[in-house]
Amino acid sequence: MRFCSLGSGSSGNATLVEATRANLTTRVLIDCGLPLKQLHERLAQQGLSLDKIDAVFITHEHSDHAGCVRQLAQQQRIPIWLSRGTYVAIGAPDLAGQERFAFDGEPVAVGALELHPFTVAHDAREPLQLAISSGERRLGLLTDLGHVTRHV
Numbered sequence: 001m002r003f004c005s006l007g008s009g010s011s012g013n014a015t016l017v018e019a020t021r022a023n024l025t026t027r028v029l030i031d032c033g034l035p036l037k038q039l040h041e042r043l044a045q046q047g048l049s050l051d052k053i054d055a056v057f058i059t060h061e062h063s064d065h066a067g068c069v070r071q072l073a074q075q076q077r078i079p080i081w082l083s084r085g086t087y088v089a090i091g092a093p094d095l096a097g098q099e100r101f102a103f104d105g106e107p108v109a110v111g112a113l114e115l116h117p118f119t120v121a122h123d124a125r126e127p128l129q130l131a132i133s134s135g136e137r138r139l140g141l142l143t144d145l146g147h148v149t150r151h152v
Contacts, residue, residue, distance in 0.1 A: 001113075001137040006042040007034045013065050013143055014039060016046065016053075019112040019134035026111030029056045030130060030141055033064040036071050050076050055110045057102070057117075058082040059143055060124035061089035073098045081108060081115070085126020102128055121146035 006014040012034035018027045027048070032039060043049055055078055058066045066086070073080050073095035080095050081102045102108055108115040112135075117128040122144045129152075132139045145152070 001132070001134040001139060003139060003141075004046055006039065006046075008143070010064050012038065012067060014042070015141060015143075016043070016048070017113065017132055017139065017141075019137070021112035021135055024112045026054050026113045027052055028110055028113055028115070028132070029053050031059055031065040031143065032056055032069055032072050033062075033067040036068040036075075039068060039072075053078055055079045055081060055100075057108075057115060057130065058086055058090075059129055060122060060127035061086045062124060062144070065143065066090055069093075070095065079110075081110075083117075083126040083128050086124070086128075089125035104128065118151060120144070120152055121149055 001019040003017045006016055013031045014034050015030040058069055070093045077096055077098060079100045080098045081100045084101050087099060102117045104117060104119045114133045116131040120127050120129045130141045
């Protein structure tokens with residue numbers, strides 16, 4: 001498993017996670033809070049393009065995490081995973097039928113990766129953060145956390 005922060009901070013968050021298992025390479029973009037042009041540029045710096053992304057996971061509705069999700073869904077037609085609360089909070093937009101709903105404690109299989117969403121304390125409608133596994137490796141990703149709870 002490999003990961004790369006494409007952006008972190010109030011100007012935009014995006015993290016790329018990649019794993020290969022049984023000759024299947026899977027890439028998931030966690031948050032897309034950067035302007036779409038910047039996202040293209042930062043992926044290109046890693047030798048990638050948006051058409052190499054298999055899914056997107058939006059942690060919560062703040063613009064620095066979900067900023068270009070509508071454009072991305074319309075242009076790339078890839079699954080967009082998010083909580084129902086996040087979907088409603090961003091205005092229940094047309095995501096080209098690509099919206100997929102994630103729930104606390106329910107794993108999501110995306111190719112060679114398994115996403116494990118969990119709720120966190122944050123000032124958002126239904127924020128989810130992730131533990132990500134690729135079989136033998138596991139990565140925890142906490143981008144916005146109000147405080148550590150027993151659940152976390």
